[in-house]
Amino acid sequence: MYPYGLLATFNVMNRLHLVLVAVLAAHGLFGQSRLRKMPANVNHSSINNSAPFIALDGNTIVYLADVAEDNALTLNQTNKSGTNWTDPVILPRAVNNHLNYLYGFGLSPDGNILYISNAKSNGMGGYDIYACSRRGSSWAEPVNLLNPINSKLNDACPSPSADGMAFYFMRCETMTGTQADRCKLMVARKKPNGQWDEPTELPAFINTGNSQSPRIMGDGETLIFASNKLQPNKGGMDLYLTRFQNNTWTPPLALDFANTPGDDQFVSASSLGRYLLKHVPGTRVTELVELLFPAELRPKTTIKIEGQVSGPDQPGSAFVSIFDLRNNTKVFATNPNSAGQFVAYVKEGSVYDLSIEPALDNYTFYSRHFDLTKEKFSLLEKVSAKLKAAAAGDTIQLEGIGYRDLTADLDPLSAQELRRVKRLMDGNPRLNFTFELTLEPYLNDTLKISPDMTEIQRDTIRVPVSYAVDSVTTATRDSLVVKVRYHNNRTTAQAQTLRDYFTKAGVNNDRLKFSQKLLSAPLGEADKPRTRVKLIIR
Structure with missing residues (x-):
């Protein structure tokens, strides 16, 4: 009682x-x-x-x-x-x-x-x-x-x-x-x-x-x-x-x-x-x-995502979806209300792919990843997405595109983002697209200081060496020295992987361009090099 x-x-x-x-x-x-x-x-x-x-x-x-x-x-x-x-x-x-x-x-x-x-x-x-x-x-x-x-x-x-x-x-x-x-x-x-x-x-x-x-x-x-x-x-x-x-x-x-x-x-x-x-x-x-709470009893942390969609005449026509990238399953789907607002909740323990896609194929989309595998995160995240008819000069950060560790192979979890990009390309047949790949941090050293440094650069250098012809005369000859450096720049191969994906999907190769940026930075213990991809519409 x-x-x-x-x-x-x-x-x-x-x-x-x-x-x-x-x-x-x-x-x-x-x-x-x-x-x-x-x-x-x-x-x-x-x-x-x-x-x-x-x-x-x-x-x-x-x-x-x-x-x-x-x-x-x-x-x-x-x-x-x-x-x-x-x-x-x-x-x-x-x-x-x-x-x-x-x-x-x-x-x-x-x-x-x-x-x-x-x-x-x-x-x-x-x-x-x-x-x-x-x-x-x-x-x-x-x-x-x-x-x-x-x-x-x-x-x-x-x-x-x-x-x-x-x-x-x-x-x-x-x-x-x-x-x-x-x-x-x-x-x-x-x-x-x-x-x-x-x-x-x-x-x-x-x-x-x-x-x-x-x-x-x-x-x-x-x-x-x-x-x-x-x-x-x-x-x-x-x-x-x-x-x-x-x-x-x-x-x-x-x-x-x-x-x-x-x-x-x-x-x-x-x-x-x-x-x-x-x-x-x-x-x-x-x-x-x-x-x-003791660890074994503690509820999973849940964060709230408040979203605002603008751009289309009817923002409520957009599609909002969230995928759990741990198993690539859809955990949330809705349409914003007539004012373009929506609310979603996701639980700790996984990485989530949130996307806001327009009803019209020729409009831009929005995507963002939420990593809830870390120790600290905010209970409230706000998302503001402006969707518009795609035009030259527009840029979209493709958070959903990634590569397998230490390779140039696309991560299978990139599938949702790749699908969205392909839809945008098909909806805008007269536009062209540049993929800008940025590697940070770029590592380059004579010693392999990180497991990420899988690439090897060998340079052959001619070094003049003097020698005695006889007791009076000396001469020089070239000696070949091979210098080895280790680095983690796989962006050229990663760009080719993207090119192969879209051309196999039916996109004309002439519509695709690729560029690379290498950003050097001290490698801290918690830092993990990553190639980020930005889409530039031309």
Whole structure:
């Protein structure tokens, strides 16, 4: 059962959590990398904070604080401003309603929709889920989500997926303003027409009698929830994690790094997926902190791509697609809206090819790679693509064309970019094209200082050598000396590979020209020489 009256249990929880704090400190786990406290303007020394919900974009947190009259729990909000969090503000009365299930709130991925659970008399059943749109610095009146999300029972704790295609929540047999019981986790998925399909229950090994507070992570496959009907259990409501893999959910794992002998239930995480945001008792009051996910439990980081397409009279006619270059499979496809805007999400662990192609073959295209195999990357990437009728003087950086390591052979992952270039050529039969290949860094030395220096240059030099003809006379003769240098310039052969590809595809050889640039630079340990290709339209 969920504990009623969070304030009534703070003293007991304080003692239990202080034991945890002492244990963690003894093991050196309170370093900056393991636990981070929210700043002092949020964690005020005289205010109890609890149940934080952070939007997946990491820029808005809504949480409960005992700042109202008689220390009543009230919804508060803080926003990210640069690297800092703004001073918290109490949400308006339309949101802070005495008919709310206090802990039933959530946020949309971008933080622009606040969800609450409320027992208004004109609802579908007991407690219903309502949506409030952000209006400047405040929130609009709540709107009932109606069927099929809401039911005759009690619905609360919504958690939308990053792409907006799934909506997780809990449906409970009993609920009051401060407690819920006999709950099941539900998910509704969006149909092609944009409407919600009928919600379905998660499997019985997850819904074991009282599963609550679902939180879908940014990767769309990691789900955290709370239950007091699963084992192992440290006491009360404990946190568990399950993943959607191979079209099924995995058996729940207890989050031992976050569970305590008390109740652990209301947590959240941004799509960065590095830290779990929760409340723990501090020295005097309950505070908001971030706990570092263990590597084996950490959700995959998910980045948001916001795109803007301009140029065509109808920018919504363009085609946006993303390929996972790890297996060359399409993971996203859409058309921009009528204003040319689109949003996409991709997960860490692969390199992605994003392309924006026009409906007309004679228009230019846009492409860009996102390498999410590195340790650090931004949660938000913005793409601005201007598509236009191709004309002499236009240039396109062909990020999608690459070569196999240490060779002049085209990388198979270049297939999508090569297809786009061929389409552009076919759509503009009167235009010609120059491929500019730039190698950086260009390496050239008498010693093979890098494995990339596969090319050998041999120069024969005549060196005059004096010799004695006799005791009086000397003469000179030429001696041949071979000097060897190693380098990594394969651009001539790489250009020929491109020429062969397009001529075999039916492009007239007379329309193709090639040029090379060699850029020297110190080779650092992390640097990897690469040939970049630019297309110049003539």
